[in-house]
Amino acid sequence: MKTGRVLKVAFKGLGRNKLRTFLMMIGIVIGITALTLVVSAGMGAQDRIMERVKKFGLESMMVFAGAGREMGQPTAGQPATSLKLEDAVAMKQEVRAIADVAPFNQKRQADVKFQDKSTTTMVFGVTPSWAPVWDWDAAEGDFISDEDLTGLARVCVLGPTVKRELFGTANPIGEQLRIGNVQFEIKGVMQAKGTSPAGGDMDNRIYIPLTTLMRRVTNVDYISNIKVRLTTAKDMDKTAASIQALLRERHKLAPGTPDDFTITTPTEVTKMAEKVAGTFNIFLALVAAISLISGGVVVANIMLISVNERRKEIGLRKAVGAQRKDIMLQFLYEATAVTLTGGVIGIILGAIGAKILEAITQMPTSISWESVALGVVFSSLVGIIAGLQPARRAAALQPIEAMRA
Amino acid sequence: MNNSVIQAVNLTKVYNKGGGGEVYAVHDVSLEIQKGEYVAIMGASGSGKSTLMNILGCLDKPTGGSLKLDDVEVGTLTDEELARVRNRKIGFVFQSFNLLARTNALENVELPLIYSDRTDITRLAREALVSVGLADRIHHNPGELSGGQQQRVAIARALVTDPEIIFADEPTGNLDTRSSLEIMSLFQQLNAKGRTIVLVTHEADISEHARRIIKIADGRIISDEVNSQPRDAGREMSALVSKEVPNENR
Numbered sequence: 001m002k003t004g005r006v007l008k009v010a011f012k013g014l015g016r017n018k019l020r021t022f023l024m025m026i027g028i029v030i031g032i033t034a035l036t037l038v039v040s041a042g043m044g045a046q047d048r049i050m051e052r053v054k055k056f057g058l059e060s061m062m063v064f065a066g067a068g069r070e071m072g073q074p075t076a077g078q079p080a081t082s083l084k085l086e087d088a089v090a091m092k093q094e095v096r097a098i099a100d101v102a103p104f105n106q107k108r109q110a111d112v113k114f115q116d117k118s119t120t121t122m123v124f125g126v127t128p129s130w131a132p133v134w135d136w137d138a139a140e141g142d143f144i145s146d147e148d149l150t151g152l153a154r155v156c157v158l159g160p161t162v163k164r165e166l167f168g169t170a171n172p173i174g175e176q177l178r179i180g181n182v183q184f185e186i187k188g189v190m191q192a193k194g195t196s197p198a199g200g201d202m203d204n205r206i207y208i209p210l211t212t213l214m215r216r217v218t219n220v221d222y223i224s225n226i227k228v229r230l231t232t233a234k235d236m237d238k239t240a241a242s243i244q245a246l247l248r249e250r251h252k253l254a255p256g257t258p259d260d261f262t263i264t265t266p267t268e269v270t271k272m273a274e275k276v277a278g279t280f281n282i283f284l285a286l287v288a289a290i291s292l293i294s295g296g297v298v299v300a301n302i303m304l305i306s307v308n309e310r311r312k313e314i315g316l317r318k319a320v321g322a323q324r325k326d327i328m329l330q331f332l333y334e335a336t337a338v339t340l341t342g343g344v345i346g347i348i349l350g351a352i353g354a355k356i357l358e359a360i361t362q363m364p365t366s367i368s369w370e371s372v373a374l375g376v377v378f379s380s381l382v383g384i385i386a387g388l389q390p391a392r393r394a395a396a397l398q399p400i401e402a403m404r405a
Numbered sequence: 406m407n408n409s410v411i412q413a414v415n416l417t418k419v420y421n422k423g424g425g426g427e428v429y430a431v432h433d434v435s436l437e438i439q440k441g442e443y444v445a446i447m448g449a450s451g452s453g454k455s456t457l458m459n460i461l462g463c464l465d466k467p468t469g470g471s472l473k474l475d476d477v478e479v480g481t482l483t484d485e486e487l488a489r490v491r492n493r494k495i496g497f498v499f500q501s502f503n504l505l506a507r508t509n510a511l512e513n514v515e516l517p518l519i520y521s522d523r524t525d526i527t528r529l530a531r532e533a534l535v536s537v538g539l540a541d542r543i544h545h546n547p548g549e550l551s552g553g554q555q556q557r558v559a560i561a562r563a564l565v566t567d568p569e570i571i572f573a574d575e576p577t578g579n580l581d582t583r584s585s586l587e588i589m590s591l592f593q594q595l596n597a598k599g600r601t602i603v604l605v606t607h608e609a610d611i612s613e614h615a616r617r618i619i620k621i622a623d624g625r626i627i628s629d630e631v632n633s634q635p636r637d638a639g640r641e642m643s644a645l646v647s648k649e650v651p652n653e654n655r
Binding site: 326 | 459464465484485488489491492497499506507508512516517519520521522526562566
């Protein structure tokens with residue numbers, strides 16, 4: 001009852017001096033807005049990592065040609081030539097935990113023509129095992145077959161984007177198109193997969209037999225990747241180690257020389273992405289913390305000035321029977337009410353800001369109950385900490401001293 | 406059965422000046438005030454009368470002597486206990502009204518009740534305002550009231566907790582003659598209903614409204630006399646008004 005009345009007194013005190021209240025609030029609003037933005041961006045990044053790992057497959061790993069490669073990063077400089085088709089065959093034969101392998105290579109930019117229409121797309125040279133390993137098959141017609149692979153057949157399977165660009169709604173199967181100067185027959189259209197975690201269109205691709213790509217299109221004897229599907233998600237590191245040992249032996253690498261390939265596991269992908277997001281988040285959280293601290297200092301300062309200005313009011317309250325505790329609570333409530341209100345406004349602005357950020361940068365954000373809870377907790381904490389010293393000072397005033405002021 | 410509300414024995418308030426000198430604001434004051442008395446404490450400025458009132462009103466602590474309010478020794482109470490005594494047993498009226506700005510009369514009068522255990526604070530505050538004749542000014546802010554009306558809000562605030570004693574420190578100091586008489590008349594009406602009032606003033610004619618006059622100089626009581634024929638503020642006011650009325654009607 002009495003506490004409720006003191007709370008009411010605090011709100012009335014704030015309402016009586018709106019400019020002061022506004023000035024106290026503004027720093028907290030900025031701080032909590034920043035905090036909410038950071039947490040939303042962080043949560044969004046985490047969601048994206050999980051999505052990436054799920055798309056990649058939890059029972060999979062990837063072998064890249066060349067050292068120090070990462071998922072989704074384009075090759076810089078000369079392509080690594082160390083990885084051969086025979087490596088994939090050997091891996092499947094010799095490492096027991098491997099269920100299947102999908103070796104592939106790609107040509108990043110290829111001009112594709114059908115009659116008078118043309119487009120630019122990525123050409124993937126693949127084996128039939130692509131479909132089970134990626135869990136990604138033809139939706140219409142057929143995928144690349146073993147006969148296509150051994151016969152170096154000039155057949156292709158279109159991604160839905162390529163199909164739309166060149167054929168619209170017409171049926172492309174059985175038609176002929178040109179990749180560069182080589183003519184291919186279309187034998188299927190892939191299932192749609194949408195945007196990749198890195199932001200590329202995974203449907204803007206054409207698949208041809210790996211052997212055909214190597215001999216007739218790019219004229220190389222190496223491959224870029226081997227995606228591996230395991231029988232189980234357990235003992236991932238052990239399997240990675242046996243693949244590493246096998247490849248080092250096959251590539252005749254002397255002990256002490258670095259690998260000329262890179263093996264990436266889902267846990268590694270997760271860790272890597274978290275590390276990148278973590279660095280970014282620490283930096284932004286620091287900015288949010290600094291603005292919250294400066295907001296808190298502003299609140300503490302204005303509260304101190306306010307206590308000084310209101311010595312007479314405090315003296316009067318004490319003269320008519322207010323206890324130390326009542327005065328203390330009144331000023332703590334004032335400070336906390338300001339920062340908490342500022343916090344709620346900050347959470348709303350932060351959520352709106354996160355949506356705008358998402359629209360502009362395509363970076364996913366996620367407003368979670370964690371970010372709301374953080375905002376509420378931090379803004380209350382700042383209020384209590386910033387209000388404590390002014391409230392103490394107010395409570396310590398003697399009624400008679402305050403009356404004289 | 407003891408009927409006294411204030412029993413002060415050898416009250417002293419000493420301030421230490423720099424260099425070891427001591428100043429006695431209140432020097433060995435002993436006095437007793439009974440329930441229902443109307444006492445004026447009179448003295449020139451600097452005589453120590455306000456310090457004495459602050460001590461009697463538990464706003465300040467004496468450096469020596471003992472003080473009983475309503476048979477309770479208050480000299481040994483903590484700050485928190487003193488706050489409770491002020492809240493329950495004492496009402497204050499100040500020279501400069503000390504109303505909260507931008508806060509209406511009702512909320513100003515509710516102020517002491519906020520810190521009490523009472524729950525019906527709005528009803529009590531409204532009744533107190535009605536009793537001082539401000540029924541039609543309840544929602545006015547101090548800035549919209551005359552000096553006399555502001556002081557009546559302050560008196561309502563002092564009355565609202567139904568205290569044992571009302572202390573008034575120069576309550577007419579900021580008011581014109583007519584408003585002063587209004588306030589003095591209000592005090593006399595309250596005293597007639599049994600309220601104990603202690604009035605501090607430096608004006609002899611104001612002190613003559615009380616029924617007992619204690620004169621203070623240099624922190625000591627120099628006289629303590631019953632005023633057998635107190636001035637009647639209500640009658641003085643009617644006289645003042647009747648002097649004005651013919652002028653207004655002319």
